[in-house]
Amino acid sequence: MTEQLAGWAGQRVLVTGAGGFIGRHLVRRLADVDADVVVWTRDDLDLADRDRVRAAVSGVRPDVVLHLAAARDASSVEARDATTAVNTLSGAWIVEAVPDSCRAVIRLGSSTEYAASPLPMDEQAPLRPRGLFGATKAAGSLLFTAAAEQRGIRSAVLRAFQVYGPGDKPGRFVPTVLAAARSGETLPLTAPGLRRDWVWVGDVVDACLDAATADDLPAGAVLNLGTGVQTTNEELVDVAERVTGRRIARAVGAHPGRSWDTADWVSDPAAAASMLGWKSRVDLAEGLARSWAAS
Structure with missing residues (x-):
């Protein structure tokens, strides 16, 4: 638990995407410090509807917003339109509706906003995403930051790399x-x-x-969240064998991969270390062991 949240009892914190993998972990952590948490899942509010989003935020009057919600459905024209609205516009709509007293609005971005690079990616890396999800997340981060600057609301975009842990969706790689x-x-x-x-x-x-x-984080900060270490899929399986004590039979090349897969994908997390004092503290072996114990 971060020491900075120790005095947050009763602070009203709005969490979007609260039903998602990261959102569920975040809500539990906030409950541990007795924050007054307002959770929004996709069943609670249509984040593709501007008027409903703005009215709902105005009704909550949050002290802090942690905007984790994201959409990925690209199965139809209508689904792509909704995904674009959620990822691109909802953050700006939220910023427009928070009270002047709001302490901060934090948006969880994605490393898929960046172009592929053979070198560790810092926050100045080009935004050249592949696919609808990365493109809408990149556009959304820019619009969100611009809206926050116009309002004078403190904001930050946190671009997470490959997040894993207990409770992740069954079809993802680690599970x-x-x-x-x-x-x-x-x-x-x-x-x-x-x-x-x-x-x-x-x-x-x-x-x-x-x-x-x-509170001293510069307005409009963009910070990468990663370890600075990259691991091949087959290396991760090797680590999983060691921590589980079980052999994992493999069919190399049997999976077609994803459109965004690349030979190199690694963060430069130096800005988060210098601006927040943050670094990833759980290495892959420990994280896989914890995930295994929880599965």
């Missing part, structure tokens, strides 16, 4: 690897050499809370 360890079934893997920067979900929650309470 799939651990399920194969438990069941003994063969794990389909991508072609060798695809890398990601894996960051523990609790460390990402820490960064969200630290950014919300860091």
Whole structure:
């Protein structure tokens, strides 16, 4: 638990995306410090509806907003339109509606906003996303920051790299690897050499809370959340075998991979360290062991 939240009992904190993987962890952490948490899930409010978003925020009158909500559905024209509105516009709508007394609005962005790079990516890396999700997240971060600057509301965008931990969706990579360890079934893997920067979900929650309470954080700050270490898919499976004590059978090349997969994908988290005093504290082996114990 971050020391900065110790005095937050009774502070009204609005969390969007509260039903998601990271959102559930964040809400539990806020409950531990007796914050007055208002949770929004996709069942509570349509974040693609500007008037409803603004009216709902005005009714809550939050002291802090932690905007984690994101959409990914691209299955139809209507779904793509809704995804674009949620990822691109909802953050700006929230900023427009918060009271002047709001301490901060923090947006959880994504490393997919960046272009692929063979070098560690800092916050000056080009925004050249591949696919609808990254494009809408990148546009949303820019519009969110501009809206906050116009309002004079303190804001930050936290671009998380590959987040993992207990409670992640079953179809994602780490849960799939651990399920194969438990069941003994063969794990389909991508072609060798695809890398990601894996960051523990609790460390990402820490960064969200630290950014919300860091009153000296420059307005409009953008900070990368990652470990600065990248790991291939096959290396992660090796680590999973060690921490679970089970052999994981693999079919290398049987999985087609994702459109955004790349041979290099790693953060430069130096700005978060210097501005927030934040760093990822849980390494991959410990994080996989904790996930295994919780599965």
